[in-house]
Amino acid sequence: NAGVTQTPKFQVLKTGQSMTLQCAQDMNHNSMYWYRQDPGMGLRLIYYSASEGTTDKGEVPNGYNVSRLNKREFSLRLESAAPSQTSVYFCASRSGVLRAGVGYNEQFFGPGTRLTVL
Amino acid sequence: GIQVEQSPPDLILQEGANSTLRCNFSDSVNNLQWFHQNPWGQLINLFYIPSGTKQNGRLSATTVATERYSLLYISSSQTTDSGVYFCAVGPTASKLTFGTGTRLQVTL
Numbered sequence: 001n002a003g004v005t006q007t008p009k010f011q012v013l014k015t016g017q018s019m020t021l022q023c024a025q026d027m028n029h030n031s032m033y034w035y036r037q038d039p040g041m042g043l044r045l046i047y048y049s050a051s052e053g054t055t056d057k058g059e060v061p062n063g064y065n066v067s068r069l070n071k072r073e074f075s076l077r078l079e080s081a082a083p084s085q086t087s088v089y090f091c092a093s094r095s096g097v098l099r100a101g102v103g104y105n106e107q108f109f110g111p112g113t114r115l116t117v118l
Numbered sequence: 119g120i121q122v123e124q125s126p127p128d129l130i131l132q133e134g135a136n137s138t139l140r141c142n143f144s145d146s147v148n149n150l151q152w153f154h155q156n157p158w159g160q161l162i163n164l165f166y167i168p169s170g171t172k173q174n175g176r177l178s179a180t181t182v183a184t185e186r187y188s189l190l191y192i193s194s195s196q197t198t199d200s201g202v203y204f205c206a207v208g209p210t211a212s213k214l215t216f217g218t219g220t221r222l223q224v225t226l
Binding site for chain 1: 119122148149151153159160161163168206212213214216217218219
C-alpha cells in the first residue's frame with residue numbers, strides 16, 4: 001500500500017514550457033487535491049476533485065489545469081510555465097466515506113514535486 | 119476566507135523539554151489537522167482533531183472548537199521532532215487552509 005505517489009520528484013523547466021505533474025493514490029479515496037508550498041509558507045490549495053468526474057478551483061488556480069483521469073489519478077498541468085510557479089507541489093487524497101473507526105475527512109499527502117522554472 | 123494563525127513562529131528547545139504550539143482560526147471548522155513537515159519535506163499526519171483531545175505517544179492535541187483554537191503538546195522532545203508543524207483547518211471537509219507553521223529545532 002503505497003499511499004499517495006507523485007512523479008516526478010524534481011523538475012526544471014524554462015519559461016514557457018509545459019509539463020504535467022502526476023499523482024496517484026491506492027487507498028480508494030474519493031477526493032484528491034493539489035497544493036503548492038512556497039518558501040516559508042504553508043500550503044495553498046490550487047485545485048481539488050471531490051469525486052471522480054468533478055474538479056473545482058481552490059485558492060490559487062491561475063496558470064494551472066487539472067484532470068481527474070479516474071478514481072486513482074489526478075494530474076496537474078502547467079501550460080506555459082512562469083518563474084512565479086517555482087514551488088513545491090503536493091498532492092493529497094481524502095476518503096470522504098464515513099466508515100466506523102476510520103477518519104474519512106483526514107487528508108493524506110504525497111512526497112511532493114520540487115519544480116523550478118527558469 | 120478563513121484565517122489561521124500559528125504561534126510561536128520559531129521555537130528552539132533542548133532535548134527533553136516540553137512545548138505547546140498554538141493554532142487560532144477565524145471561523146467554525148469541520149476539519150482540523152496537525153502535520154509535521156520533516157527536514158526532507160514530507161508531510162506527516164499527526165492528528166485529525168476538529169474537536170476534543172487525542173494523544174499519540176509523546177504528542178497530544180486539544181481543539182476547543184467553540185473558542186476557535188487548537189493546541190499541540192510535545193513532551194520530552196527529541197531531535198527527530200525538529201521540523202515545521204502545520205495546523206490546517208477547513209469549514210468543510212473538502213478544503214484545508216494552512217497556517218504558516220511553527221519551526222521547531224530541538225538541540226542536544
